[in-house]
Amino acid sequence: xxxxxxxxxxxxxxxxxxxxxxxxxLAGLRQEEYGYSLKRWLADRGVEIDEGTLYPLLRRxxxxxxxxxxxxxxxxxxxxxxRRNAAGETLLRDxxxxxxxxxxxxxxxxx
Amino acid sequence: MNQxxxxxxxxxxxxxxxxxxxxxxxxxxxxxxxxxxxDKLEERSHGHAQTAxxxxxxxxLEEIGEPAAVARRYDIRPQxxxxxxYYLVFLRIxxxxxxxxxxxxxxxxxxxxxxxxxGAAPKISLATLALMVGCYIQIAIExxxxxxxxxxxxxxIQSRRLPPARLWHARDLPAVPRAQEDRINAPGLTVxxxxxxxxxxxxxxxxxxxxxxxxxDGSAPEFVPLTAFGVQLPLFAINLWLTVALGLNLxxxxxxxxxxxxxxxxxxxxxxxxxxxxLIAMRSELHGPARLPQVDPAMxxxxxxxxxxxxxxxLQPLLRAIRLLHTxxxxxxxxx
Numbered sequence: 001x002x003x004x005x006x007x008x009x010x011x012x013x014x015x016x017x018x019x020x021x022x023x024x025x026l027a028g029l030r031q032e033e034y035g036y037s038l039k040r041w042l043a044d045r046g047v048e049i050d051e052g053t054l055y056p057l058l059r060r061x062x063x064x065x066x067x068x069x070x071x072x073x074x075x076x077x078x079x080x081x082x083r084r085n086a087a088g089e090t091l092l093r094d095x096x097x098x099x100x101x102x103x104x105x106x107x108x109x110x111x
Numbered sequence: 112m113n114q115x116x117x118x119x120x121x122x123x124x125x126x127x128x129x130x131x132x133x134x135x136x137x138x139x140x141x142x143x144x145x146x147x148x149x150d151k152l153e154e155r156s157h158g159h160a161q162t163a164x165x166x167x168x169x170x171x172l173e174e175i176g177e178p179a180a181v182a183r184r185y186d187i188r189p190q191x192x193x194x195x196x197y198y199l200v201f202l203r204i205x206x207x208x209x210x211x212x213x214x215x216x217x218x219x220x221x222x223x224x225x226x227x228x229x230g231a232a233p234k235i236s237l238a239t240l241a242l243m244v245g246c247y248i249q250i251a252i253e254x255x256x257x258x259x260x261x262x263x264x265x266x267x268i269q270s271r272r273l274p275p276a277r278l279w280h281a282r283d284l285p286a287v288p289r290a291q292e293d294r295i296n297a298p299g300l301t302v303x304x305x306x307x308x309x310x311x312x313x314x315x316x317x318x319x320x321x322x323x324x325x326x327x328d329g330s331a332p333e334f335v336p337l338t339a340f341g342v343q344l345p346l347f348a349i350n351l352w353l354t355v356a357l358g359l360n361l362x363x364x365x366x367x368x369x370x371x372x373x374x375x376x377x378x379x380x381x382x383x384x385x386x387x388x389x390l391i392a393m394r395s396e397l398h399g400p401a402r403l404p405q406v407d408p409a410m411x412x413x414x415x416x417x418x419x420x421x422x423x424x425x426l427q428p429l430l431r432a433i434r435l436l437h438t439x440x441x442x443x444x445x446x447x
Contacts, residue, residue: 035143036150051147052176056184059140063187077150080143 021049023099025057026084026092029067034079058082066091120165121148124172131182140185148172192263199298201262207302208254216247222412293369300364307357314349342395342417345387352383374435381428388424392417 024047028038035055042049049057061067066088069080084092125141132140151171175181193201220243313321321344322336337344359376363369369377395414 034146036147050176051174052181052184055140055143055147059136059185060187077146078142079146080139 020047020099021053021057022061023092023095024049025054025061026066026088026095029082029084029088032081032083034081038082061088120168120172121145124148124178127178128182131179132185133188136185144175144181147175151175189266192259192266194266196269197262197265200302201258203298203302204258205255207306208258209251212250212254213247216243216250218416219246295363295368297364297367300360304357304360304364307353307360311350311353311357314344314346314353318344342391345390345394348383348387348390352380352387355383356380371435371438374431378428378432378435381424381431385421385425385428388417388421392421 024042025038028042033041035051035058038058039049039051039054058067058069062069062082066085067082068085069082071078071080073079125145128144129137129141148168148171151174152167155167155171220239319336319338322334322339355376359373359380363373366373392414395417
C-alpha cells in the first residue's frame with residue numbers, strides 16, 4: 001500500500017506542478033534572462049525546474065507569441081535571452097488572477 | 112583526460128540531440144544547449160569549465176537527459192500520422208473508398224471478361240479472378256496511403272496553429288433528435304460534401320477522364336472513357352442534382368440534425384439522382400441489338416448495368432419515403 005501511495009504521488013505531484021510552471025516562467029521573465037539564469041532565479045525561490053523542461057518550454061512560449069528572444073555574447077559565450085512581450089504580460093496577468101482564485105478556493109477545502 | 116577528449120564528449124552529446132531535432136531548429140537549439148552545458152560545468156568546477164573532467168561532464172550530460180528524450184521535448188510536431196482529430200474522417204473515407212474500389216474492380220473485370228463480338232462464351236478464369244483480387248489489393252493500398260498522406264499533412268498544418276478560442280452559448284445547442292435516425296453523421300456529411308464538390312468539378316472540367324480501366328485479351332489495362340461507350344452525360348440534370356445535394360448537406364450540417372423537411376428533401380434528391388442515372392442509360396447507345404446491332408457485348412453489359420443502377424438508386428429514396436410515412440409525427444418535428 002505504501003508503494004502504491006508513493007507511485008501515485010510520483011504521478012500526481014508533476015501534474016500539480018505542470019500548471020504552475022508556465023506561470024513561474026512567465027513571472028520569472030520580468031526582465032531579460034537566459035535559460036540557466038532563469039533556472040537559478042527560480043530555484044533560489046524554491047521553484048525547481050529541470051533544464052529538460054525549462055528550455056523546450058521557453059521555445060514553446062516563444063513560438064506561441066508570448067516571449068521575445070535574442071542572441072547575445074556574454075563572457076565569450078553566446079546566450080539566448082528571453083523576455084515577456086505584450087501578449088505574455090496579458091497572459092501572465094490573467095493566469096495570476098486564475099491561480100490566486102484557484103489556490104484560495106482549494107486552500108479552503110484542505111484540512 | 113585532455114581538453115580534446117572532454118570537448119569530444121560534449122560534441123557527441125550535441126550531435127546525438129541534433130540528430131533527433133527538426134533540421135530548421137537544430138543549430139539554434141544545440142547552440143543553446145552547449146551554453147547550458149558550459150554554464151553547468153562552470154558552476155560545478157568553481158568557474159573553471161575548461162578544466163572539467165570527463166566524469167563531471169558525463170554527470171552534467173546525464174542530468175540534462177538522454178539525447179533522444181531531450182530532442183523529443185523540443186519537438187511539438189504530432190508523433191502520429193492520423194490523430195484523434197481526423198481519425199473518424201479517415202475511417203469514413205477509407206471505408207467508402209474501399210467499397211467504391213471493390214465495385215469498380217468487379218465491374219471492370221466483368222466488362223473485360225464479356226464475350227467478344229464474335230459471340231464467344233464469357234471467360235472468367237482463375238487467372239482473371241486472381242488479377243481482380245491483385246488489382247483490388249493494389250488500389251486499396253494506394254488509396255490507404257493517399258488518405259494517410261493527406262490527413263498527415265492536415266495534422267501537421269493544424270499542429271502549427273494555436274487552437275482557436277471557441278465562443279459558444281448553451282442556448283445555441285441543437286435540439287435533441289426525436290429519433291436515432293435524425294442524428295447526423297458529421298464526418299460522413301463532410302466527406303459527402305467533399306465528394307460532391309469533386310464530382311461536380313470532374314463532370315464539368317474533365318469529363319473525358321470519367322471511364323473504366325479495361326483489360327482485353329491479356330493486354331495491359333487500358334483506360335476507356337465513358338464517351339467511348341456512347342454514354343452522354345446529361346450535364347444540366349447532373350449539375351442540378353449535385354448542387355441541390357451539396358446545399359442539403361450543408362444545411363443539415365449547419366442544423367446538426369435531420370428534420371422531416373430535410374429528410375423529404377433527401378428523398379427528392381434521391382429521385383433526381385434516379386432520373387440522372389436513367390437519363391444516362393437512355394441517352395447512351397448501349398441498349399442492345401434492337402437499336403444498335405453492332406454494339407459490343409461488353410458495352411451492352413454497361414448499358415444494362417446502367418438500368419440496374421437506376422433501379423438501385425431509386426430504392427434508396429423509396430425506402431426512405433416509406434419510413435417517413437410510417438414515422439409518427441411528434442411536436443418536436445421540424446424543431447418547433
